[in-house]
Amino acid sequence: MKLTVVGGGSTYTPELIDGFARLRDTLPVEELVLVDPAPERLELVGGLARRIFAKQGHPGKIVTTFDLDAGVEGADAVLLQLRVGGQAAREQDETWPLECGCVGQETTGAGGLAKALRTVPVVLDIAERVRRTNPDAWIIDFTNPVGIVTRALLQAGHKAVGLCNVAIGFQRKFAGLLGVTPNDVHLDHVGLNHLTWETGVRLGGPEGENVLPKLLGEHGDDIAADLSLPRVLLDRLGVVPSYYLRYFYAHDEVVRELRTKPSRASQVAEMERELLKMYADPALDEKPALLAKRGGAYYSEAAVDLAAALLGGGGSPYQVVNTYNKGTLPFLPDDAVIEVQAAIGAKGPTPLPVAEVDPLYAGLMANVTAYEDLALEAALRGGRDRVFRALLSHPLIGQYEYAEALTDQLIAHNREHLAWA
Template identity: 85%
Template sequence: MKLAVVGGGSTYTPELIDGFARLRDTLPIEELVLVDPAADRLELVSGLARRIFAKQDHAGKITTTTDIDAGVADADAVLLQLRVGGQAARNQDETWPLECGCVGQETTGAGGLAKALRTVPVVLDIAERVRRTNPDAWIIDFTNPVGIVTRALLQAGHKAVGLCNVAIGFQRKFARLLEVEPGQVHLDHVGLNHLSWELGVRLGGPDGENVLPKLLAEHGDAIADDLRMDRRIVDRLGVVPSYYLRYFYAHDEVVRELGTKPSRAAEVAAMEKELLEMYGDPALDEKPELLAKRGGAFYSEAAVDLAASLLGDGGSSVQVVNTYNNGTLPFLPDDAVIEVQARVGRDGATPLAVPALDPLYAGLIANVTAYEDLALEAALRGGRDRVFKALLAHPLIGQFDYAEGLTDRLIAHNREHLAWA
């Protein structure tokens, strides 16, 4: 089996490598190709990757290339983990929206739209190269904003599934609190990428006992602290929202907070510098503890599970992924991309049935889906008016003057990445 990782020079990559090494029986990789235009980073990351494989006695070969076509040739799956513009662009996404009194964040709001506009054309170009070179390969998208990017891929006819680590992170945390193995925990995970709720936590499988009330009663403070939300929010809802819901449920508080400290991008950039120095140490043969602070916890486990189900011959498995709605949430169009439990096998992902949703959740999902429709249109076709409409539709913006000011700032800060600007 051959896998290619586009964006293989990312400081995330050793997390992925560690998972591939530990879980080699689940996903028996013979060749792993790391693809990245940054040859210097690629050399550092691949050196550590090979040492991790060697330490854990993984027989797979790790190769590198800056050539996308060469890297994806003959790959069974291609994993995308890109950041167009790097941490510098992310820093802008997290700062200029604050000038208008709106949250600055890399996957939602105005910053999230900027990232989508930069990213969608690049991802579609890569996907076309995959299709020309290797049309049977699956594309696994971990590139944010995952929902919008995955929809762009699916609409263009690519074999693609979107992946996020939020659900598997909750699964692992709940398993620890319940003192059971992670495989015993099944989540009633419903929503969109970075706009989701755990409506139930079941032991043993999709039809198992719902222990969410017990979790909230016994561990509510710990869960709320982890989400950085007031315990009252979790108690009132009676479910566990993704921590990204904090941008919606406590928007003004978050804006004030963000205005008083360095951006997350600045913190991550400093971390990345330190990580790359560590990766260059020939004695290092395991992922460093600092990497856990970088983000992406359990990303490798989720990626291994998904790739194994898409490529294996052992039947299907149930996982949280991003894929077409196809009637799962009846208030959304079939071609909306949702994030829910799905049965995943060689033919792709089929969402499991979801009970009727409370309007409290359905309304926000519908609103953000409308924004994502407009965001994808702006990413595909460009134009100031399309950017403005997407911003006006976003529930974190929604006011004419805000949308006008944010449109001008978005274009000014991203002109080099926008072919139409």
């Protein structure tokens, strides 16, 4: 089995490598190719990756290359984890929206749209080259904004599935609180990427006992603290929102916080500098503890599980993924990309039935789906007016003066990445 990671020079790649090494019985990788246009980073990450495989006794071969076509040739699955513009672009996504009093974040609001505009054309070009080289390969997208990027891939006819680590993080958290194994926990997880709610927590599978009321009753303070939301809100909702819902439920509070502390991008950039120094040490043969602060917890487990199920080698029968709606949520179009539990097999994901969704969540999902429609149109076709329309439609913006100003800022800060600008 051959797997290719596009964006393999990321400082987070050793987390993925560690997962491949530990879970080799689930996903027996014979060749792992790391593709990245930055040769110095790729050399450091690739060296550590080989040492991790060697230490854990993994027999697979690790290849590094900046040649995308060679890297994806013959791959059974291609994982996308790229960041167009790097941390410098992320720094801008997180700062200039604050000038208008809007949240600065790399996957939602104006910053999220900027990232989508930079990313979608690049990902589609990569996917076309994968299809020319190996049309049977699965594309697993971990590149944000996952919902918009996955929809672009599916709309273009690619064999693609979107992956996020929010659900597996909740699964691990709840399992610890309940004193059970993660495999015992099945989430009733519903929404769009980075706009999701846990409406049930079941033991043993989709038909198991719903212990969410018990979790909230006994551990509500702990869960609320993790989300930086008040316990009373969780009690009133009766569900557990993802931490990204804080940008919606406490928008102005978040803006005030973001204006008074260093951006997440600057913190990550500093971590990356430290990590690369560590990776250069030829004695290092395991992922360093600092990597846990980099973000993307449990990504490796989720990626291995999904790839194994798609490629017929095992994996959990039910997993949370991003895929076409196809009637699962009747208030959204069939071609909307939703994030829900799905049965995973060689033919791809099949969403499980979802109970009727409370209008409180359905309304916000419908609004953000409409924004994602307009965002994808702007990413594919370009043009100032399309950018404005997408920004105006976003529930975190919604005022024409803000949308006008943010449109000008977005284009000014991203001109080098926008072919039409």
